[in-house]
Amino acid sequence: xxxxxxxxxxxxxxxxxxxxxxxxxxxxxxxxxxxxxxxxxxxxxxxxxxxxxxxxxxxxxxxxxxxxxxxxxxxxxxxxxxxxxxxxxxxxxxxxxxxxxxxxxxxxxxxxxxxxxxxxxxxxxxxxxxxxxxxxxxxxxxxxxxxxxxxxxxxxxxxxxxxxxxxxxxxxxxxxxxxxxxxxxxxxxxxxxxxxxxxxxxxxxxxxxxxxxxxxxxxxxxxxxxxxxxxxxxxxxxxxxxxxxxxxxxxxxxxxxxxxxxxxxxxxxxxxxxxxxxxxxxxxxxxxxxxxxxxxxxxxxxxxxxxxxxxxxxxxxxxxxxxxxxxxxxxxxxxxxxxxxxxxxxxxxxxxxxxxxxxxxxxxxxxxxxxxxxxxxxxxxxxxxxxxxxxxxxxxxxxxxxxxxxxxxxxxxxxxxxxxxxxxxxxxxxxxxxxxxxxxxxxxxxxxxxxxxxxxxxxxxxxxxxxxxxxxxxxxxxxxxxx
RNA sequence: GCGGCUGUAGUGUAGUGGCCAGCACUUGGGCCUUCCAAGCCCACGACCCGGGUUCGAAUCCCGGCAGCCGCACCA
Numbered sequence: 001x002x003x004x005x006x007x008x009x010x011x012x013x014x015x016x017x018x019x020x021x022x023x024x025x026x027x028x029x030x031x032x033x034x035x036x037x038x039x040x041x042x043x044x045x046x047x048x049x050x051x052x053x054x055x056x057x058x059x060x061x062x063x064x065x066x067x068x069x070x071x072x073x074x075x076x077x078x079x080x081x082x083x084x085x086x087x088x089x090x091x092x093x094x095x096x097x098x099x100x101x102x103x104x105x106x107x108x109x110x111x112x113x114x115x116x117x118x119x120x121x122x123x124x125x126x127x128x129x130x131x132x133x134x135x136x137x138x139x140x141x142x143x144x145x146x147x148x149x150x151x152x153x154x155x156x157x158x159x160x161x162x163x164x165x166x167x168x169x170x171x172x173x174x175x176x177x178x179x180x181x182x183x184x185x186x187x188x189x190x191x192x193x194x195x196x197x198x199x200x201x202x203x204x205x206x207x208x209x210x211x212x213x214x215x216x217x218x219x220x221x222x223x224x225x226x227x228x229x230x231x232x233x234x235x236x237x238x239x240x241x242x243x244x245x246x247x248x249x250x251x252x253x254x255x256x257x258x259x260x261x262x263x264x265x266x267x268x269x270x271x272x273x274x275x276x277x278x279x280x281x282x283x284x285x286x287x288x289x290x291x292x293x294x295x296x297x298x299x300x301x302x303x304x305x306x307x308x309x310x311x312x313x314x315x316x317x318x319x320x321x322x323x324x325x326x327x328x329x330x331x332x333x334x335x336x337x338x339x340x341x342x343x344x345x346x347x348x349x350x351x352x353x354x355x356x357x358x359x360x361x362x363x364x365x366x367x368x369x370x371x372x373x374x375x376x377x378x379x380x381x382x383x384x385x386x387x388x389x390x391x392x393x394x395x396x397x398x399x400x401x402x403x404x405x406x407x408x409x410x411x412x413x414x415x416x417x418x419x420x421x422x423x424x425x426x427x428x429x430x431x432x433x434x435x436x437x438x439x440x441x442x443x444x445x446x447x448x449x450x451x452x453x454x455x456x457x458x459x460x461x462x463x464x465x466x467x468x469x470x471x472x473x474x475x476x477x478x479x480x481x482x483x
Numbered sequence: 484g485c486g487g488c489u490g491u492a493g494u495g496u497a498g499u500g501g502c503c504a505g506c507a508c509u510u511g512g513g514c515c516u517u518c519c520a521a522g523c524c525c526a527c528g529a530c531c532c533g534g535g536u537u538c539g540a541a542u543c544c545c546g547g548c549a550g551c552c553g554c555a556c557c558a
Contacts, residue, residue: 004551012493012509024531024548081558085484142558161558197556198484205557296558378520397517425511429519436519448517457518464519 003311028199028207035389042387058185063166069156074335082141159193167215183218210360217351223260232268241289298327319358326350381439392442393421407446
């Protein structure tokens with residue numbers, strides 16, 4: 001199995017491993033090791049560089065993981081981010097209570113609280129569909145609950161289930177600080193927490209995970225305009241719409257898409273991130289439109305973007321681009337009683353939100369999956385050059401004093417510019433293979449010719465070909481490869 | 484959460500009541516070596532956790548934890 005082989009490398013080489021492993025670990029909790037942390041940092045920095053530059057009024061903020069209970073009344077998570085589970089007392093089968101009610105009684109249970117659901121199941125005498133046993137109804141909220149403080153002053157709080165809320169809560173002040181302009185973008189890269197009932201699929205569904213999200217607040221009257229739309233008008237998006245189900249992914253020019261220009265602009269920039277920044281093969285990427293059952297009720301327009309991940313059995317969600325309307329700000333305005341309207345040239349309104357949301361952990365797994373190749377002679381991780389934990393490695397051909405000295409000198413120079421590994425142990429072949437396995441794109445070897453003419457060999461991970469280059473030019477050459 | 488299978492160095496495995504718990508790869512050190520996991524020597528390193536049965540448990544029993552598969556769940 002490919003996923004096990006990748007996981008084996010990840011654990012052996014220090015990309016990721018189970019949290020609290022010496023105590024047996026815990027499902028859905030993973031640590032990043034030395035190499036995984038480098039890779040994650042690189043990915044996050046690429047994301048920042050690409051998305052924060054899209055508008056001069058986009059900024060990154062950093063907000064807390066813990067938020068007091070009323071926040072989630074405003075956001076709707078207390079009411080909606082849970083499932084009423086009906087468990088049979090005799091056969092212990094479990095069912096979604098809301099689905100049961102809808103199927104059997106043909107009425108919508110939306111917005112019902114636990115007592116109402118319990119009452120209806122009792123009144124209508126709903127029984128276990130499997131064995132006819134009694135049903136016991138419980139709420140499973142997917143948020144982790146905490147207590148702030150102690151004793152009588154204790155306050156109920158929750159770990160955030162998405163980074164987004166931090167941006168909505170900070171909106172009023174940030175808008176003011178950033179001089180009352182729309183659109184305004186608030187990005188958050190950080191952790192989120194969901195108490196998944198049963199996290200499976202290894203590294204794909206986690207209980208504590210990382211998100212990179214950008215909340216763009218804008219004037220809904222201007223949704224069908226973007227000042228730079230002309231730049232992307234002819235760009236083809238790879239899409240898999242609701243009508244395309246069962247068919248192939250299509251490529252459609254932005255100008256031919258039946259979506260608002262503001263939305264299309266950011267779709268196109270997301271595709272750029274995967275195809276131009278990370279340089280992934282385009283066949284691996286697509287946007288997938290969600291139907292009404294799949295998307296949250298507040299998302300007016302919702303496309304996921306997916307990568308084709310062999311170890312997870314096909315196209316998998318890497319993130320989504322969500323038009324959330326004014327759902328969040330209005331909810332917070334209603335519960336907090338703060339006025340969250342903006343006043344632009346005398347027009348007062350609650351801005352609407354376009355959310356670009358990325359799951360970082362699963363994106364990294366996708367890169368490991370797409371890069372993993374088992375060749376006849378070697379195992380190699382063909383990671384994008386800009387996220388590989390090490391960009392290059394420096395070796396003396398042999399452990400001879402004069403070669404080692406020269407290699408260390410070169411290492412000192414290069415490592416100030418690039419993430420660089422130095423290695424002098426074992427044979428040169430073994431060192432190349434070691435770097436292949438952790439995805440280092442370039443290896444530089446100092447040999448006896450180096451001592452004569454100041455040239456080194458530069459070896460390419462993917463082709464294993466070497467070229468002889470001058471030390472004087474090495475930084476410039478490497479810089480070109482990184483671009 | 485339920486059912487089935489499983490758990491021995493970093494990895495893959497051998498060991499079914501008494502073994503100094505064996506092997507290979509990996510890792511570290513040494514010799515050798517002028518470019519792709521060569522060879523030789525040395526070293527580090529494991530019975531998932533807890534309880535029980537037994538003179539004696541990696542091995543049998545119970546519980547827990549974790550993994551895989553199926554069911555359920557996945558805003």
